[in-house]
Amino acid sequence: xxxxxxxxxxxxxxxxxxxxxxxxxxxxxxxxxxxxxxxxxxxxxxxxxxxxxxxxxxxxxxxxxxxxxxxxxxxxxxxx
Amino acid sequence: xxxxxxxxxxxxxxxxxxxxxxxxxxxxxxxxxxxxxxxxxxxxxxxxxxxxxxxxxxxxxxxxxxxxxxxxxxxxxxxxxxxxxxxxxxxxxxxxxxxxxxxxxxxxxxxxxxxxxxxxxxxxxxxxxxxxxxxxxxxxxxxxxxxxxxxxxxxxxxxxxxxxxxxxxxxxxxxxxxxxxxxxxxxxxxxxxxxxxxxxxxxxxxxxxxxxxxxxxxxxxxxxxxxxxxxxxxxxxxxxxxxxxxxxxxxxxxxxxxxxxxxxxxxxxxxxxxxxxxxxxxxxxxxxxxxxxxxxxxxxxxxxxxxxxxxxxxxxxxxxxxxxxxxxxxxxxxxxxxxxxxxxxxxxxxxxxxxxxxxxxxxxxxxxxxxxxxxxxxxxxxxxxxxxxxxxxxxxxxxxxxxxxxxxxxxxxxxxxxxxxxxxxxxxxxxxxxxxxxxxxxxxxxxxxxxxxxxxxxxxxxx
Numbered sequence: 001x002x003x004x005x006x007x008x009x010x011x012x013x014x015x016x017x018x019x020x021x022x023x024x025x026x027x028x029x030x031x032x033x034x035x036x037x038x039x040x041x042x043x044x045x046x047x048x049x050x051x052x053x054x055x056x057x058x059x060x061x062x063x064x065x066x067x068x069x070x071x072x073x074x075x076x077x078x079x080x
Numbered sequence: 081x082x083x084x085x086x087x088x089x090x091x092x093x094x095x096x097x098x099x100x101x102x103x104x105x106x107x108x109x110x111x112x113x114x115x116x117x118x119x120x121x122x123x124x125x126x127x128x129x130x131x132x133x134x135x136x137x138x139x140x141x142x143x144x145x146x147x148x149x150x151x152x153x154x155x156x157x158x159x160x161x162x163x164x165x166x167x168x169x170x171x172x173x174x175x176x177x178x179x180x181x182x183x184x185x186x187x188x189x190x191x192x193x194x195x196x197x198x199x200x201x202x203x204x205x206x207x208x209x210x211x212x213x214x215x216x217x218x219x220x221x222x223x224x225x226x227x228x229x230x231x232x233x234x235x236x237x238x239x240x241x242x243x244x245x246x247x248x249x250x251x252x253x254x255x256x257x258x259x260x261x262x263x264x265x266x267x268x269x270x271x272x273x274x275x276x277x278x279x280x281x282x283x284x285x286x287x288x289x290x291x292x293x294x295x296x297x298x299x300x301x302x303x304x305x306x307x308x309x310x311x312x313x314x315x316x317x318x319x320x321x322x323x324x325x326x327x328x329x330x331x332x333x334x335x336x337x338x339x340x341x342x343x344x345x346x347x348x349x350x351x352x353x354x355x356x357x358x359x360x361x362x363x364x365x366x367x368x369x370x371x372x373x374x375x376x377x378x379x380x381x382x383x384x385x386x387x388x389x390x391x392x393x394x395x396x397x398x399x400x401x402x403x404x405x406x407x408x409x410x411x412x413x414x415x416x417x418x419x420x421x422x423x424x425x426x427x428x429x430x431x432x433x434x435x436x437x438x439x440x441x442x443x444x445x446x447x448x449x450x451x452x453x454x455x456x457x458x459x460x461x462x463x464x465x466x467x468x469x470x471x472x473x474x475x476x477x478x479x480x481x482x483x484x485x486x487x488x489x490x491x492x493x494x495x496x497x498x499x500x501x502x503x504x505x506x507x508x509x510x511x512x513x514x515x516x517x518x519x520x521x522x523x524x525x526x527x528x529x530x531x532x533x534x535x536x537x538x539x540x541x542x543x
Contacts, residue, residue, distance in 0.1 A: 053439035
């Protein structure tokens with residue numbers, strides 16, 4: 001799973017870092033958020049999803065990797 | 081869903097015989113009954129017209145639905161501008177109706193659009209970011225302790241007068257760079273201006289006290305220009321926009337905004353939360369026991385449920401369509417954070433307090449570029465006061481007799497008094513006056529009011 005914060009939407013509400021402090025860091029000067037790393041470990045998945053749904057500006061995008069095998073079985077290419 | 085809504089809306093419009101075919105709803109949040117009717121109005125608007133026109137106060141839109149408030153609060157074609165001199169498009173800012181005091185006075189960056197707003201915001205961020213506010217925590221805990229110590233031996237306290245009014249006031253002045261012993265001069269007008277009706281016998285005295293506060297702010301600004309001392313006033317004194325210092329009246333508007341935002345809102349949140357926890361002792365016990373995991377979500381839930389600042393006005397700056405409703409340039413709009421916070425489309429059991437609520441993307445600090453710049457201060461101060469009360473007055477009981485909610489909750493949903501009793505405990509240190517004096521020395525010696533770019537360390541209280 002990967003996570004991104006859209007810096008044009010983030011307004012520094014800080015809820016993401018409150019809910020998933022291992023994943024989101026806040027800028028010292030304006031409090032806007034960015035992910036510590038783009039890839040989210042399996043243990044952090046649920047809190048990151050919680051953080052994404054809690055974002056008042058809906059600035060957090062969570063991308064779940066599509067299973068290549070699964071798509072292959074349906075004769076389609078992976079989307080990403 | 082969309083179809084259902086448009087059907088409802090047209091029926092409603094027909095019922096009201098509106099010739100323009102837009103949804104209408106009679107909405108007046110300044111009436112005596114509004115506090116009691118809030119829930120019914122909210123439910124009705126969510127079901128029938130989440131975005132509706134009201135003829136009250138020269139006519140304006142009311143956004144009550146979470147989707148509508150979300151869209152409009154973040155829409156670049158919606159303006160906060162208060163064009164006092166009628167130099168641009170004559171927009172009226174964030175109040176409906178305009179009070180006599182606000183008519184010719186711009187309320188700081190909250191009544192500006194970008195890019196102008198951005199200059200002020202950028203200057204203030206390093207004083208109010210999460211990292212910047214965290215440095216103040218020992219200071220906040222110390223003034224909280226002193227407030228509690230004043231009353232801990234008596235078994236009686238008024239949570240508004242003796243705690244929730246004091247801590248935000250002393251901290252705000254410290255951050256601004258105003259002498260802390262002035263907090264009483266600021267305290268009464270900052271709250272009373274919000275709840276005193278213009279026609280009340282108290283109004284004249286309130287206006288005089290508000291003027292005295294304004295004069296003191298201006299005096300501080302002049303002093304700090306002459307002989308700089310750290311704090312937000314210094315940042316405003318140093319601010320240049322395209323190489324020019326903004327006019328003093330804009331700076332005073334900014335300072336009034338910070339006082340208004342810093343004082344009354346946190347008081348309102350704290351009083352309501354303490355009252356609710358008194359009425360729900362099991363929840364209070366759970367919150368105290370599980371505070372490591374529960375304090376953060378509970379704080380957000382109290383913010384959502386009580387929404388201290390219930391809404392803001394805006395002006396439509398370009399024709400837009402939201403949820404099938406056309407809004408025209410120049411029309412006024414009320415964004416109801418309080419109603420959006422109760423939208424069942426976004427919050428399960430919206431009228432219940434759920435301390436561990438998940439996905440709580442509430443609207444209480446506004447959305448978009450005008451997100452409350454003091455949100456980190458509010459949370460930190462609230463948590464300090466709540467934690468101290470749970471620790472030192474664990475069995476407190478609020479007294480219904482003597483509890484006074486604001487008559488008018490059109491501006492802030494606040495309380496004037498919240499008396500409580502509890503089992504007396506032991507004093508830990510000095511009272512408020514002595515502590516304020518000591519904190520002033522600490523502020524001066526450690527330069528606490530400097531921005532995070534200049535000072536990273538936390539306040540040290542026991543030196």
